[in-house]
Amino acid sequence: MSFSDIALSGAAHLFALFLCIALLAGPISLYVAKVFSGERVLLSPLLAPLETFFYKMAGIRPEDEMGWGAYAKSLLFFSLGGIVLLFVLLMGQGFPRLSLDEALNVAVSFVTNTNWQAYVPETTLTAFSQMAGLAVQNFLSAAVGLAVMAALIRGFARAKCDTIGNFWADLVRGTLYVLLPLSLVLAIVLLSLGVVQGFGETISYKALDSGKPLTMVIGPVASQAAIKDIGTNGGGYYAANAAHPFENPTPLSNFIQIIALLLLPFALPLTYGRMLGKPREGKALLAAMILVFIPLTFFAFFFEGSGNPLFPVSEVSQSFGNMEGKDVRIGVIGSTLWSTVTTAASNGSVNASLDSMKPLTGLVSLLFVQFGEIIFGGVGSGLYGMVIFVLLAVFIAGLMIGRTPEYLGKKIGVFEMKMASLAILIPAFSTLFFSALAVITEAGRAGVFNPGAQGFTEILYAFTSASNNNGSAMGGLQANTIFYNLLLAFAMMAGRFGVMIPVLAIAGAMAKKTSLPSSLGTLRTDSVLFVFMLIGVILLVGVLTYVPALALGPIAEHFHLMGQG
Numbered sequence: 001m002s003f004s005d006i007a008l009s010g011a012a013h014l015f016a017l018f019l020c021i022a023l024l025a026g027p028i029s030l031y032v033a034k035v036f037s038g039e040r041v042l043l044s045p046l047l048a049p050l051e052t053f054f055y056k057m058a059g060i061r062p063e064d065e066m067g068w069g070a071y072a073k074s075l076l077f078f079s080l081g082g083i084v085l086l087f088v089l090l091m092g093q094g095f096p097r098l099s100l101d102e103a104l105n106v107a108v109s110f111v112t113n114t115n116w117q118a119y120v121p122e123t124t125l126t127a128f129s130q131m132a133g134l135a136v137q138n139f140l141s142a143a144v145g146l147a148v149m150a151a152l153i154r155g156f157a158r159a160k161c162d163t164i165g166n167f168w169a170d171l172v173r174g175t176l177y178v179l180l181p182l183s184l185v186l187a188i189v190l191l192s193l194g195v196v197q198g199f200g201e202t203i204s205y206k207a208l209d210s211g212k213p214l215t216m217v218i219g220p221v222a223s224q225a226a227i228k229d230i231g232t233n234g235g236g237y238y239a240a241n242a243a244h245p246f247e248n249p250t251p252l253s254n255f256i257q258i259i260a261l262l263l264l265p266f267a268l269p270l271t272y273g274r275m276l277g278k279p280r281e282g283k284a285l286l287a288a289m290i291l292v293f294i295p296l297t298f299f300a301f302f303f304e305g306s307g308n309p310l311f312p313v314s315e316v317s318q319s320f321g322n323m324e325g326k327d328v329r330i331g332v333i334g335s336t337l338w339s340t341v342t343t344a345a346s347n348g349s350v351n352a353s354l355d356s357m358k359p360l361t362g363l364v365s366l367l368f369v370q371f372g373e374i375i376f377g378g379v380g381s382g383l384y385g386m387v388i389f390v391l392l393a394v395f396i397a398g399l400m401i402g403r404t405p406e407y408l409g410k411k412i413g414v415f416e417m418k419m420a421s422l423a424i425l426i427p428a429f430s431t432l433f434f435s436a437l438a439v440i441t442e443a444g445r446a447g448v449f450n451p452g453a454q455g456f457t458e459i460l461y462a463f464t465s466a467s468n469n470n471g472s473a474m475g476g477l478q479a480n481t482i483f484y485n486l487l488l489a490f491a492m493m494a495g496r497f498g499v500m501i502p503v504l505a506i507a508g509a510m511a512k513k514t515s516l517p518s519s520l521g522t523l524r525t526d527s528v529l530f531v532f533m534l535i536g537v538i539l540l541v542g543v544l545t546y547v548p549a550l551a552l553g554p555i556a557e558h559f560h561l562m563g564q565g
Contacts (some may be wrong), residue, residue, distance in 0.1 A: 029269075051172055068155075087103055102118070114348070114496075119239075134224070161512065179231055183227040203216050231379055234348030243350060261347050269285040272383055303360045305321040305336075306321065324356040338351045348465065355474045395412055411513065416510070438484075446481070446483075447478040452560070453557035
């Protein structure tokens with residue numbers, strides 16, 4: 001592909017994508033804001049009785065609000081209880097039993113919204129365990145992210161208040177009013193496009209090359225793909241994920257699923273502005289996300305569209321770019337766009353082999369995850385992760401001008417900066433420490449099938465993905481071992497709760513503060529200048545944290561590839 005072809009095709013895809021999302025994001029952002037503000041919405045006549053029923057069954061009084069400590073305890077109790085229940089369900093499912101370490105990894109993975117899959121789901125799990133276990137956690141883990149987001153917004157919106165909401169009420173509302181309706185609509189759309197839906201039936205067919213009889217499982221694919229996309233989960237019914245023709249049969253289904261991946265992460269910054277009563281604040285956060293996403297995505301388009309220099313031009317046509325590991329139905333641009341969107345949106349699903357992509361294309365995916373999954377991030381988690389970087393940018397600006405940092409009329413003190421630092425450092429430490437441990441131990445190196453920089457990149461990618469709750473992986477790493485199952489599970493929990501708890505602590509601290517009127521010396525956080533300062537802080541933190549590791553992995557591999565070519 002020529003540079004002009006790449007640029008034109010990539011620009012057309014991005015324009016169509018953002019146009020469709022922009023048309024949907026406004027109404028959805030308003031709807032979500034009303035849901036978490038306790039206001040009546042379009043679905044209230046239908047869902048309010050069901051919501052009340054859940055409260056009565058569980059003995060919940062939604063009007064009884066919690067301080068941040070009680071909110072965090074409820075969240076941890078619910079999440080850890082979910083891990084135990086899902087672990088028991090998986091171990092007792094009845095056919096091909098998982099090992100203890102593998103079942104623990106799966107349970108932690110889906111409860112933390114990571115959806116790491118080092119196994120073949122359609123042959124390892126029953127349809128029941130996929131629906132009652134994995135799909136349920138797809139909803140609940142996404143709802144937990146929405147709940148933490150809502151609590152943080154209340155923390156900034158309130159003044160002289162000791163509470164930030166009721167976790168159980170936020171959990172029910174996020175699941176019932178937001179995730180279920182959107183997933184139902186998307187599932188119907190996917191069914192109409194040919195995505196399959198069944199309950200574990202099998203079909204027999206013959207391989208084209210050998211004529212060998214084979215069996216294919218048909219399960220609840222459309223329903224699971226819907227919440228996988230809407231909830232930025234990523235765990236598919238098939239091991240091939242969105243590369244499987246039963247889950248992603250056409251270019252149109254591919255495009256619609258990309259829209260679904262970004263829909264809530266794009267809308268929630270606008271929800272943030274609406275709930276604060278300051279729409280420009282939310283638009284500023286969204287602008288920063290877009291301005292980071294578009295250039296890096298074009299960077300990936302260029303390298304993937306330019307082909308692989310190791311293939312002789314006389315023997316392999318690369319007029320359509322680097323097609324290794326990709327489906328001709330989707331092509332280079334559709335596959336590359338999916339890889340950037342799914343890592344930016346904390347989804348982790350794939351429609352092509354990440355291992356087969358060019359080193360610098362993989363670098364872009366790594367960067368999106370290593371930024372903390374804030375461009376655009378997961379459902380709820382992307383928004384509150386971005387706010388952490390906003391606090392850091394405000395603090396740095398305050399140091400530069402010798403003024404006490406303020407955000408939304410509230411002073412940013414030592415406690416808030418300690419919590420923000422923890423939220424940034426814990427996933428980074430988890431990524432780098434466990435990657436180093438895997439490199440220096442025999443058990444870690446035993447899982448690496450590819451030598452040199454590529455093997456190191458696969459290890460780095462695995463722990464980056466786990467520590468930031470993404471879930472995508474490169475195929476050259478055998479991660480279904482006791483060593484990797486346990487370490488990756490620990491990294492997932494550190495990345496999930498090591499960010500959520502500091503965020504809730506910040507929400508509680510902000511709710512207690514008094515809102516101060518703005519003055520001529522107040523730093524405007526909804527201005528173009530601040531948007532670019534925020535982008536600079538995000539890039540600076542990413543560079544200082546990860547560039548040495550990236551230089552040993554994808555960057556070194558790129559120069560090695562160019563040298564061989």
